[in-house]
Amino acid sequence: MTLLDQLASHPLALRDLIALVCLFAAWLGIGWFTERPPQGRPSVSVLMTRYRREWMRYFVSREPRIFDGNILASLREGTAFFASACMIATGGLLALIGNGDRLRTIASGLELDPAADTGWELRLLVPMFFVANAFLKFVWAHRLFGYCAVMMAAVPNRPDHPDAMDRAMQAADLNITAARSFNAGLRSVYFALGSLGWLTGAWTLMLGTAIVLWVTWRREFASTSRQVILRSLPAPQLPDRVSGPAGSPASAPPPPPR
Template identity: 85%
Template sequence: MSLPDLLATFPISSGDAIALACLFAAWLGIGWFTERPPAGRPSVSVLMTRFRREWMRQFVERDPRIFDGNILASLREGTAFFASACMIATGGLLALIGNGERLRSIASGLELSPAADAEWELRLLVTMFFVVNAFLKFVWAHRLFGYCAVMMASVPNDKDHPDAMERAMQAADLNITAARSFNAGLRSVYFALGSLGWLMGSWTLLIGTAIVLWVTWRREFASTSRQVILRSLPPPLLSDRVAPPAPAPRRPQP
């Protein structure tokens, strides 16, 4: 059954429409606020951009560089794990959406109110949207971390080389972009879990959205890890984009 057919079969009530609007508004809003916080109260994601650039500055002078390669490999393994998990979840949701009888048995087991198959399918499609979005974000983050690895490998071993710091900052920018995509994928996973509340009604979806929004905000702006990160940062104004040092004059290319 196509999506227009689903909408025609199961017209969304005003309560459901409001709950869905709050879900997507919260998802988009917390993402925007996390990446563009007030200057005096940066998020954990923004604070970590400073450490990622500092990592690349230290990388230029570190010898050997096996330590940095191991760190980047662990970052790629994390993105690969979440991407694989999202693929499995997507397959499970597709199988569940295509099996109306199975949906009814699950609803009966959870003592949910009876509903048409189209209604359950539409509700699960919202969850699948977030899972698929997370998968795409994780895959892109994995690829960007790969680009970062290649860029790091191109940094000259001589710290006095005119291209060393410039390429290190290029690697830092790729690392930061990959981390931003990874964080967006995690947010989608959180809201996918919150969207499951719609299976029990619009009020439950609103409650699930509020819980996920609070958890996401707390981890970025009021967590213990944020306080630990702030201990070594100059207070109080931080931006999410710290300008890299001016590159040294480049040699003329043949």
């Protein structure tokens, strides 16, 4: 029986539909809120845009530039690691979906809701969606960091060169875009873990969604790392408003406290 046949013979219960809507609404909502936070309450992701531009501003006059190359190499290694992990996880989920009967026999004792008719294969598709999305985000971030490396190499060695600062700011913008894609991939990994709760029922899926949403919000808006970043925020060199896919600007971080 194919997945479409299972969905046709056992349509999703109302509680499952509500749980799925909450899951995807939380995923999209926290992503939008993180990149476009309210004025005066910037997220860690938005705050770091200033430091990335500050990095490239000092990069122009730094000699030698081996330090900057090592930092960028470590960023690329991180994206490559997560992309490889997501590829392995995708293969594992595909293998589980292909052995649904065996999985159902082994894990039938985990079912908290005996009335649920949704197949195990359908429930595994949701975390696989998030893992696949994370893989694409990490791969794109890895490539953007590569573009950033090329742009950094194109910065003239003389700080007084008329193109030096412009190219450095281009590299900063590529770095910021790569970091935004990397952060989106991490959020997808978080919600992939939360969506595994659906294996034990709709209520567990809602609980997992709430936990992941709270953890994601706290790390962006109420973490110790955010307080450290705010301790000495660089003055803006360029507008910190980040345009999303729809072109809507994000709120800029407030000036550093005097």
